[in-house]
Amino acid sequence: MAGRINDEDVKAVRDAVPIDAVVSEYLQLRNAGGGNLKGLCPFHDEKSPSFQVSPSKGLFHCFGCQEGGDTITFVMKVDHLSFSEAVERLAAQAGITLRYEEGGYNPAHQRGERIRLVEAHKIAAQWYAEQLATGPEAETGRIFLAERGFDQAAAVHFGVGYSPQGWDHLTRYLRGKGFTDKELILSGLSQEGRRGPIDRFRGRLMWPIRDISGEVVGFGARKLYEADNGPKYLNTPETAIYKKSQVLYGIDLAKPHIAKSSRAVVVEGYTDVMACHLAGVTTAIATCGTAFGGEHIRILRRLLMDNGSARVIFTFDGDAAGQKAALRAFEDDQKFAAETYIAIAPDGMDPCELRLAKGDEAVADLAEPRTPLFEFALRQIVDRYDLDTPAGRAAALDEAAPIVARIKNSGAQHEVAVELAGMLGILDTQFVVKRVAQLARWARERGGKGPAPTGSQSYEAAPRPATSGPALQLRNPVYATERELLKLALQRPELVSPAFDAYGVDEFTAAPYAAVRQAVLDAGGAEYGMQDAQEYLVRVREAAPDDTVRAMVTELAVEAIMRRTVDENYAGEQLVTVRRRAVERRIQEIQGTVKRLEVGGDPAQLAAVRNELWVLQQYDQALKTNGAAAL
DSSP, X not given: OOOXXXXXXXXXXXXXXXXXXXXXXXXXXXXXXXXXXXXXXXXXXXXXXXXXXXXXXXXXXXXXXXXXXXXXXXXXXXXXXXXXXXXXXXXXXXXXXXXXXXXXXOOGGGSOXXXXXXXXXXXXXXXXXXXXXXXXXXXXXXXXXXXXXXXXXXXXXXXXXXXXXXXXXXXXXXXXXXXXXXXXXXXXXXXEETTEEXXXXXXXXXXXXXXXXXXXXXXXXXXXXXXXXXXXXXXXXXXSSOOGGGOOBTHHHHHHHHHHHTEEEEESSHHHHHHHXXXXXXXXXXXXXXXXXXXXXXXXXXXXXXXXXXXXXXXXXXXHHHHHHHHHHHHTGGGOSSEEEEEOOGGGOOHHHHHHHHOHHHHHHHTSOOEEHHHHHHHHHHTTSOXXXXXXXXXXXXXXXXXXXXOSOHHHHHHHHHHHHHHHTOSOXXXXXXXXXXXXXXXXXXTSOOOOOTTOOOOOOOOOOOOOSOOOOTTSHHHHHXXXXXXXXXXXXXXXXXXXXXXXXXXXXXXXXXXXXXXXXXXXXXXXXXXXXXXXXXXXXXXXXXXXXXXXXXXXXXXXXXXXXXXXXXXXXXXXXXXHHHHHHHHHHHHHHHHHHXXXXXXXXXXXXXXXXXXXXXXXXXXXXXXXXXX
16 A cells, blocks of 8 residues: 655645636636636536635635535545545646655555556557557558548547457556556456456447546447457446446537537537537537436536526437437436527438538538427427327327426426427417426425326436535524634634634634634634645644534635625624624623622622623723724
8 A cells, every 4th residue: 555645745736736727627617706716516416506616725615515625625526536546636737746655656556546547548548549540450440430531630639549459459568557457457448358358449449538527537449340249339348437427428628618608519429529529519529328317417517507598409310219319318308407409410310421421511500509309309209199189189298298397497388388289289278388387286296206207207306415514594693793704714814813813712602613713723723824825724624623614614715705895994893793792791691690699699709700890891892992903
């Protein structure tokens, strides 16, 4: 096992890689004011952005699910890495060589499993690409690409490669790079043979599949030879780094274009993605051997930001399989806030065939929104019935109405119900509208578990996760002021120091806030934050006794301060208010003690308590009159 990473190196990594740059690899961020950025949380489904990033503090926090932390924490959570693996990945990006407290510099074989598997795929992708570019055997692959309109430059752009027909060419190459047989099997690049590991992919054209951060995590392999008894397309099996339901081919290239244009085009294959991008449709992506589903939607929603103008266009073949795929996509339609459309090329051609037959302009035209996906799905249902008979129209309505009832936007639901009446040829439009509304009401009364349409799944979004941590009545002005003072202590320590460090933990009446105050104390006080702001927040988070308090620290460090102009006067107001309330509570306690001692108490003790009461009353008056100057 590798030793503990040197603390100075961890700090160097944290400082070297801006958190907004890392988070932007996974979701679109926009200005949230106060120097913060916001986006849709990658850790839970949400309709509006509650995930905030503070570049100046190096922290993120979701006000919806309460996930939060620094750059390292984000990478750990989003990619399911250990602490060491996350630091190693970020260190590699920043060009920082890590030192280990036990065992010196980190040798390759000591690295975390995920890092090793990603490295193996990176090296394999480069090797496959070299085989396609220069290998004599790869001529078959080059011809395949050329026949579909892709030259060498296109192959390089998409990283396309070739796997030789031999049994263990790649396996032996990766062994030479220091990878063990176990790692090669775990990666999915090799498989068990009679005499040891052999190459999984042999004699195939290879497309590297990258995750949203651009790391190669798997491959899609296309059969080239008749003698190959395997399937037409063979993908990497499920591994620690490759989950086919969580990857989209081309997302690494399409990501900035999807975020900028608020549009995504979903196609069916690797060559379709290539054809679209080369034709100027740079928002094209494809699934990898599986139907488009909920996890894919989560990836796209983080990039589309669910604004009102977002568009998702599905292009499917016009055959029965393509229509079935479109209906599957419609089952998840309501998980999008974006408008969804379907585009079917003339003569049932896919984008790759269309580009060859009619050129780039035809592909670009195909990607323009055409038919709303709900309209296509309803049409497929309606067309199965004989609408010339009352029984046929009634049966079609029975199947189609529950689908319309699941549309969450009431205005859109009404409009689609009217369109459905037109499709069915039912003249009494209001009858259809009322039927749909009734089904929608039943669904709401049953908690969204209304009668599901035949052959479909529920379109309801996943329930919002319960937030962690104690519930606070933030409308209580006492709690609100304590919260504001802690935000200042974490975000602007120079405005409240050194006075804040003299405040007792008991001056914070909300238990979570008292715990945060203690964490600041244990981390060296707010004055430390004036020396190194980011390291100060790291120390406060580390001083938190548990994850709940740690999450509260992150939340307070990221949440916007309530005043637009944050200066010494505003900070002084919060300091004085919290202190005066503490003094007033103490005055009330002492007044009760005085009353008790006046009835048969010790005269000397009574005099001492009265003196303490007088001192506190004078202090309270000074705070009231002179403000922060009296602290």
